[in-house]
Amino acid sequence: xxxxxxxxxxxxxxxxxxxxxxxxxxxxxxxxxxxxxxxxxxxxxxxxxxxxxxxxxxxxxxxxxxxxxxxxxxxxxxxxxxxxxxxxxxxxxxxxxxxxxxxxxxxxxxxxxxxxxxxxxxxxxxxxxxxxxxx
Amino acid sequence: xxxxxxxxxxxxxxxxxxxxxxxxxxxxxxxxxxxxxxxxxxxxxxxxxxxxxxxxxxxxxxxxxxxxxxxxxxxxxxxxxxxxxxxxxxxxxxxxxxxxxxxxxxxxxxxxxxxxxxxxxxxxxxxxxxxxxxxxxxxxxxxxxx
Numbered sequence: 001x002x003x004x005x006x007x008x009x010x011x012x013x014x015x016x017x018x019x020x021x022x023x024x025x026x027x028x029x030x031x032x033x034x035x036x037x038x039x040x041x042x043x044x045x046x047x048x049x050x051x052x053x054x055x056x057x058x059x060x061x062x063x064x065x066x067x068x069x070x071x072x073x074x075x076x077x078x079x080x081x082x083x084x085x086x087x088x089x090x091x092x093x094x095x096x097x098x099x100x101x102x103x104x105x106x107x108x109x110x111x112x113x114x115x116x117x118x119x120x121x122x123x124x125x126x127x128x129x130x131x132x133x134x135x
Numbered sequence: 136x137x138x139x140x141x142x143x144x145x146x147x148x149x150x151x152x153x154x155x156x157x158x159x160x161x162x163x164x165x166x167x168x169x170x171x172x173x174x175x176x177x178x179x180x181x182x183x184x185x186x187x188x189x190x191x192x193x194x195x196x197x198x199x200x201x202x203x204x205x206x207x208x209x210x211x212x213x214x215x216x217x218x219x220x221x222x223x224x225x226x227x228x229x230x231x232x233x234x235x236x237x238x239x240x241x242x243x244x245x246x247x248x249x250x251x252x253x254x255x256x257x258x259x260x261x262x263x264x265x266x267x268x269x270x271x272x273x274x275x276x277x278x279x280x281x
Binding site: 018019022023024025026027029030031032033034035037040082099102103106107109110113114117120121124 | 137138140141144145147148151183184185186204205206207208253256257260261263264265267268270271274275277278279280
């Protein structure tokens, strides 16, 4: 078992991007009445799934370290998509923020964040157990 | 970029909405004011919101690491509403003009109350976002503590 394995990396990435999502939620809520402001969203789940390569379909195998890593790309160059919400409710002043939807997304995001922290703790607990099992 | 950025953004939302509340209460309080320092009837105030990138530390700005996806909100300006005053025929009023009309500010109290509820909800939503950021930051401290 490696400390810095796929699970840890995926959880770390999840924490990072959930923080980013919270930031965008906070920004959208703060700007819910700014004329012309467009709600911003982040989509990292797909990029994370690609990096995890759960179905082992998307990664091109490389035979040399100098080969370009096409497809999965690992966790270091995850490219989450940040985009402006264009098909939401547009108010007459051009604002596209749906405050209730933002609050709901924020609550969900928090729960998933807590879950990630809990999983990370389980993982660390497992390692602690392995280290201490001799005594 | 950390959870403190979220706190900064939410607190900007609180500040902006407080300014808006101040404008609304000023409008309600002065709904009947016919004499002001500038002369004439009281002009209803309106707060204009604008978004701004989060102000990061100087070194981050210098290294171009600012990212302008998350934006704070500021009350850009407090302007006088363009609504023309309402003229009422009150010839005995001290502020009546030559024809006996008094200019009253064009303030609809119901409208102001509705704006007030909106500002209060916006304030609560920002508080909510702030609390979420806070509890996520606290959760961070639990990593590895078991």
